[in-house]
Amino acid sequence: MSQIYDNLYLGNITTSRDQAFFKKNNIKNVLVAGKNLKRSFINQCKYHQLQISDNPTTIILKYWPESVQFLSTVVGNTLVHCQGGKSRSASTVMAYVVFKENITAQESITKVRKLHKFAYPNPGFLKQLEYWEDIVKEYKKINSSKASEDFKLLDELTSAKLNEVTQLIINPSQQELTEANQKLNFFEDFEQDQKTDKIFQKSNNKKQKKENQALKDKIQTQFENEYEQEDNEQEESDDIFEDEQDQYQLTSNEDYLNSIKKIENLSLQSRNLEDQNEPKEEQKSQYTKNQNE
Numbered sequence: 001m002s003q004i005y006d007n008l009y010l011g012n013i014t015t016s017r018d019q020a021f022f023k024k025n026n027i028k029n030v031l032v033a034g035k036n037l038k039r040s041f042i043n044q045c046k047y048h049q050l051q052i053s054d055n056p057t058t059i060i061l062k063y064w065p066e067s068v069q070f071l072s073t074v075v076g077n078t079l080v081h082c083q084g085g086k087s088r089s090a091s092t093v094m095a096y097v098v099f100k101e102n103i104t105a106q107e108s109i110t111k112v113r114k115l116h117k118f119a120y121p122n123p124g125f126l127k128q129l130e131y132w133e134d135i136v137k138e139y140k141k142i143n144s145s146k147a148s149e150d151f152k153l154l155d156e157l158t159s160a161k162l163n164e165v166t167q168l169i170i171n172p173s174q175q176e177l178t179e180a181n182q183k184l185n186f187f188e189d190f191e192q193d194q195k196t197d198k199i200f201q202k203s204n205n206k207k208q209k210k211e212n213q214a215l216k217d218k219i220q221t222q223f224e225n226e227y228e229q230e231d232n233e234q235e236e237s238d239d240i241f242e243d244e245q246d247q248y249q250l251t252s253n254e255d256y257l258n259s260i261k262k263i264e265n266l267s268l269q270s271r272n273l274e275d276q277n278e279p280k281e282e283q284k285s286q287y288t289k290n291q292n293e
Helices: 017-026 060-073 088-101 106-117 123-143 151-170 173-183 188-189 196-200 206-292
Strands: 001-003 008-011 028-031 044-048 077-081
Touching: 008 060, 008 088, 028 060, 044 060, 044 196, 060 088, 060 123, 060 151, 077 088, 088 106, 088 196, 106 123, 106 188
Parallel strands: 008 077, 028 044, 028 077
Antiparallel strands: 001 008
16 A cells, blocks of 8 residues: 555555555545455445456546546545556556646656555556546646636547547557556666667567567566565465454453453352351341340
8 A cells, every 4th residue: 555645545455455544544535446346345435436457458548537536526535446556546546646747647657656666557558648648738728727627528538539549559569568568667677778778669670579579578477476476475464464353352252251250250259258257147146136135
């Protein structure tokens, strides 16, 4: 989980189930960027769910106007999450940052990744952020004289771009995919800084295309391994938490039983003391009777 603004948090499915996190940070709203993800606190939060899958060919762009409207108009602190907090929710937050600060897609990517190290949107979503940047620029220009946001206009401008974006995303070229990957600075971990320009320049050279594909496969494998490791760590963390909760419950039950035993012992001691005092009371009563006679 990461804090992007004072009232905006970005996290994963585990964060969305954490009652302690919701209470501590006074979460009132939740934007769920994914289909079939459970809404855990529907009685205490306002939810808005986007039925999208994490696939480079998914046209997530069409959901960003309603996402921006939700994040811009709700009152109170808000959590945005998907399954892993890496692609769908991260790109949606990046889209919101582009709109809120009127900055470029690349500036938004850099900002969000600096605050949330797990933000790795898929190449298709990254490419759509570039189109979103253009849409927001046009919207800001048209709406600059108005006192309030016109989200209907934003949706119309986005809809006008969907055909163009759909054609690009459904069948993206290798060059477009690798350029999108480059925007996330994937090469820091592979010490490829000096080779980046050569590998990603436009060329029909077969050897270079082969190197390009090999590097992309290496990147994909690396991040799949990282995701798997993170998921395993999260599962271990969840197991530890559940064990702690079970132990706490067990301890609480033991404390309760011990308290009951203490009460029973005190009660027994009290009854024994009363039994011991009964003969003395009888003797005292008999003595008093004799004295009166």
